[in-house]
Amino acid sequence: MSVLRPRTADATRPSANAHLDLHELVETHLRRIDQRYTSGRQAVVQLLATSGRPLSISDISSAAPDVPRSSAYRHLSDLQRAGVVRRIAASDEFARFELAEDLTHHHHHLLCSNCGKVIDVTPSPAFEATVASMVDDLTLEQGFHATSHALDVIGHCASCQAT
Amino acid sequence: MSVLRPRTADATRPSANAHLDLHELVETHLRRIDQRYTSGRQAVVQLLATSGRPLSISDISSAAPDVPRSSAYRHLSDLQRAGVVRRIAASDEFARFELAEDLTHHHHHLLCSNCGKVIDVTPSPAFEATVASMVDDLTLEQGFHATSHALDVIGHCASCQAT
DNA sequence: GTTGTAATGAGACTCAGTCTCAGTATACGT
DNA sequence: ACGTATACTGAGACTGAGTCTCATTACAAC
Structure with a gap:
């Protein structure tokens, strides 16, 4: 190995x-x-x-x-x-x-729709607090029990924009 | 047909x-x-x-x-x-x-990690404004050009909680 | 009509991901 | 040390969602 x-x-x-x-x-x-x-x-x-x-x-x-x-x-x-x-x-x-x-830390992803690359990004605590409360609102209506969430941003990464 | x-x-x-x-x-x-x-x-x-x-x-x-x-x-x-x-x-x-x-309207998804079901939910305009500005911050650092975003909430749907 | 282009269904094909199985390694009790 | 139970491993067969091919059919424009 x-x-x-x-x-x-x-x-x-x-x-x-x-x-x-x-x-x-x-x-x-x-x-x-x-x-x-x-x-x-x-x-x-x-x-x-x-x-x-x-x-x-x-x-x-x-x-x-x-x-x-x-x-x-x-x-x-x-x-x-x-x-x-x-x-x-x-x-x-x-x-x-x-x-x-x-084992790491809470983070989100930027997804390049051209090359498929995934980039990690870390949100501010203030933003996460907002997300958390909003998630609660959305899920309660549906009787949904949330265990986690993911904010994915779709677009083009730096190297694919150059092309 | x-x-x-x-x-x-x-x-x-x-x-x-x-x-x-x-x-x-x-x-x-x-x-x-x-x-x-x-x-x-x-x-x-x-x-x-x-x-x-x-x-x-x-x-x-x-x-x-x-x-x-x-x-x-x-x-x-x-x-x-x-x-x-x-x-x-x-x-x-x-x-x-x-x-x-x-063709429809902006929305997000609740994903049931047990049965795979996907439920549509609509966020408040206030929340979307917050998300949009945060997305800008996150992506700018990486030279990433965002075209859209998706907030997925992972958890258990109402019917899977009953089980 | 005629002609060029798009649409269709059947089924072969691809390939990420899973499963099987026979053999190997490891932990534990004695 | 030894035996035993259980976990791990690699090779390759297998599965199945999704794609591609091809012969045929429908459509639009003139």
């Missing part, structure tokens, strides 16, 4: 401190459903943690070519079951995966 | 007045890209207009069994090209289709 450094040698891992806690947290989440935090899963989590944007299976496969696709898919669905990973639908046909907000 | 009433006999169509303008508008949009507004396409538009929620291909097929799937897919993609239909990704594996907001 070449993409993955040994977990006991954190000094050699880029931004080691930032992700030390993360890996322990992920392990806890997995243990909760009797799953192990194996090297393949660590590789996937490491990628998601350092990418800064949601990744497609192709992204993951090319960044970690020694993780077979069928395993990558299984890792992602196991990690999702454990509450570590969230699957999102982009504007193209490919699903993207990112770490759950519990 | 049994689902579709003749366009010249609007009095026999449920809520005829509400959709009279719509069909003419759709025809205009199609003409713009040298497409005709045929009976199959009318059937699809009629369904989307009266459903009140985004429909999957299965929804469309069962409501209009005499429209073959391959034709329904093609109608939807042609209508999308014409700016009449918008394709949205729900929380399950099935794409949903709805009339473009140009």
Whole structure:
């Protein structure tokens, strides 16, 4: 598993401190459903943690070519079951995966309708408060129980505008 | 095309007045890209207009069994090209289709993460103003050019809470 | 009519994503 | 250490939503 450094040698891992806690947290989440935090899963989590944007299976496969696709898919669905990973639908046909907000921070997405790229953006607390109260209003009428929300902005990313 | 009433006999169509303008508008949009507004396409538009929620291909097929799937897919993609239909990704594996907001009104979606159902909700103008300005802030930083936005609320619908 | 263009249905095809299965690794009890 | 139960793994078969092809049919314009 070449993409993955040994977990006991954190000094050699880029931004080691930032992700030390993360890996322990992920392990806890997995243990909760009797799953192990194996090297393949660590590789996937490491990628998601350092990418800064949601990744497609192709992204993951090319960044970690020694993780077979069928395993990558299984890792992602196991990690999702454990509450570590969230699957999102982009504007193209490919699903993207990112770490759950519990392990990172609340954010939204800019979706490029031309190239399919997904960019993370963080909203201000004031805005989020407004969204939260509005969501409450909208959902109450419908007897809907909201667990989360997503504000997607659709448009063209900087590089696609240049074209 | 049994689902579709003749366009010249609007009095026999449920809520005829509400959709009279719509069909003419759709025809205009199609003409713009040298497409005709045929009976199959009318059937699809009629369904989307009266459903009140985004429909999957299965929804469309069962409501209009005499429209073959391959034709329904093609109608939807042609209508999308014409700016009449918008394709949205729900929380399950099935794409949903709805009339473009140009032809209806701006709204958002409640997505049931259990059964995949999608419910339309309309935000207050005050809220939309807030969203719009916030979207501007977020996108400007990234050099992103926004064309639209979507606020999706994920949770459980009324009927899935009962279970 | 004739002619060019668009529309249609049937079914083959694509490919992201899932499932199966046989083999391997790991944790735990003794 | 050893045995056992359970989880993990990779390869490849499989599924099915969605797309494409093609032969045929409908339409619009002149």
